[in-house]
Structure formats: structure tokens, C-alpha cells
Amino acid sequence: MDQLLDQFFNVAIMTKTFPLLLKGLVMTLKVCAIVVPVGLVAGLVAALCATSHRRWLRIMMVPYVDLxxxxxxxxLLIFIHSGLPFAGISLTPFQSVTLAFLLNNSAFYGEIYRAGIESIGAGQREAARSTGLTAFQTNLYVIIPQAVRNVLPDLLSNTIEVVKLTSLASVVALPELLYSADMARSITFNASPLVLAAAFYLVLLWPVVRLLSRLERRVAG
Incomplete structure (x- = not known):
């Protein structure tokens, strides 16, 4: 038991490596601060294109979302960071991570939005147009608010996955939370920094998980 506590719950090592992990947490939050809001907007645009009455727009979105x-x-991250330089496009680790996660998550957000939009009856769109609203105004004031409300738990669930996905950024040496914890582990020869990183993730995500559970119960009820 003493060896277990010393290897995984060494308070002295956690205290010593806390500033390094805190910097990693800040980098993780920076990635999320870009990927989540931009991904939500890009996903909404993709969903609107996928549900457009213009056939060419719908066809164009199929390979994007599926791919x-x-x-x-x-x-995708390795290809962008290591493959694009052969085409003369060199990105920093932060840019590579942001672009890769943005492309991946905008496609998932787009499908979630699309499901929400298609859950709204065609009658509501027709009724809105009959009052004189344009197609843009109908989507903005009638369709999108209801669609977002219907799929809000799914949007939150995918956002949680985005935060956990940032741990993959260590592959391209972006000093996010997991990378920082692994560096601390290799220096101290102790796994306590990894446990501390897990605690950071728990503190960061647990309130969102609880909110998601409440929303799911409300939707189910």
C-alpha cells in the first residue's frame, strides 16, 4: 500500500509539478476556446448546407461530413502536421492541433445540428414563411433555436469529447495537460503527475457532465 501511495499519490511530487501541469491546462483551454466555438459555428453552417433545398449544397456536404x-x-492530426509540409505548408503544433480537431468536430457538430433541424416539422417553416419572413429569418428565429434546444444534450456531450480529445495533441509535442503530465512523470520517475492531470480533467469536466445528465433527464421527461 505504501508503494502504491508513493508511486501514484505522492503529494510532494504533485506540489512540485503543479505549476507545469497548470501551464498545460492553460494550453488545453486555449485549444478548446478555439475548437469548440468555431466548431459549433462551422457545424451549424454545415448542417444548414446539408438541409438546404439546393441539391448541389447537399451533395457537397456529404464527402466533407463523411470524411x-x-x-x-x-x-488526421499526424497527416496535417507531418504531411502538409511536403506540400509546402508548415504549421506549428498549436495550428495543426486546432485545424485537425476543428475539421473533425465540425463534422460531428454538423450531424447533430442536422438531426435537430430535421426534427422540426415542415409546417413550422411554411408557417414562418407565410408571415413574410425570409428563408434566412425563418432559420434564424424559428428553426435554429428549436433545433438547438432539441439537441443541446448531444452538443454538450460532443463538447466533453473535444476536451478529452486534446490529450492527442501530445503526439505533436504540444505542451497541453497530458503532455505536461507525461514530461513530469519522465523527470520524476513517478506517476503522481498523471493522477494530478486526471484530477484536473475531473474538476474541469464534472460540472459539465452533471449539467448534461440534468438536460438528458429533462428531455426524457
Whole structure:
């Protein structure tokens, strides 16, 4: 038991490595601060295109959504960071991570939005248009608010996955939370920094998980 506590719950090592992990947490939050809001907007645009009455827009969105939902995020990240330089495009680790996760998650957000939009009856769109609203105004004031409310638990669930997905950024040496914890582990030869990183993730995500559970119960009820 003493060896277990010393290897995984060493308070002295946790205290010593706390500043390094805190910097990693800040980097994780920076990635999320870009990927989540931009991904939500890009996903909404993708959903509107996928449900448009213009056939060419719907056809154009199929390969985009299918490709970036099917390709594993890790493979996409490695391709962008290590493959694009052969085409003369060199990105920093932060840029590579942000672009890869944005492409992946905008496709998932788009499908969630699309399901929400398609859950709204066609009669509501027709009724809104009959009052003189344009197609844009109908989507903005009638369709999108209801669609978002219907799929809000799914949007939150995917956002939680985005935060956990940032741990893949360590592959390209972006000093996010997990990378920082692993560096601390390799220096101290102790797994306590990894446990501390897990505690950071728990503190960060637990309130969102509880909110998600409440929303799911409200929708189910």
C-alpha cells in the first residue's frame, strides 16, 4: 500500500509539478476556446448546407461530413502536421492541433445540428414563411433555436469529447495537460503527475457532465 501511495499519490511530487501541469491546462483551454466555438459555428453552417433545398449544397456536404467523421482524429492530426509540409505548408503544433480537431468536430457538430433541424416539422417553416419572413429569418428565429434546444444534450456531450480529445495533441509535442503530465512523470520517475492531470480533467469536466445528465433527464421527461 505504501508503494502504491508513493508511486501514484505522492503529494510532494504533485506540489512540485503543479505549476507545469497548470501551464498545460492553460494550453488545453486555449485549444478548446478555439475548437469548440468555431466548431459549433462551422457545424451549424454545415448542417444548414446539408438541409438546404439546393441539391448541389447537399451533395457537397456529404464527402466533407463523411470524411472527417470517418478519419480517426489522431490520423488526421499526424497527416496535417507531418504531411502538409511536403506540400509546402508548415504549421506549428498549436495550428495543426486546432485545424485537425476543428475539421473533425465540425463534422460531428454538423450531424447533430442536422438531426435537430430535421426534427422540426415542415409546417413550422411554411408557417414562418407565410408571415413574410425570409428563408434566412425563418432559420434564424424559428428553426435554429428549436433545433438547438432539441439537441443541446448531444452538443454538450460532443463538447466533453473535444476536451478529452486534446490529450492527442501530445503526439505533436504540444505542451497541453497530458503532455505536461507525461514530461513530469519522465523527470520524476513517478506517476503522481498523471493522477494530478486526471484530477484536473475531473474538476474541469464534472460540472459539465452533471449539467448534461440534468438536460438528458429533462428531455426524457
Amino acid at each position: 472527417f467523421r470517418a478519419v480517426p482524429p489522431l490520423v
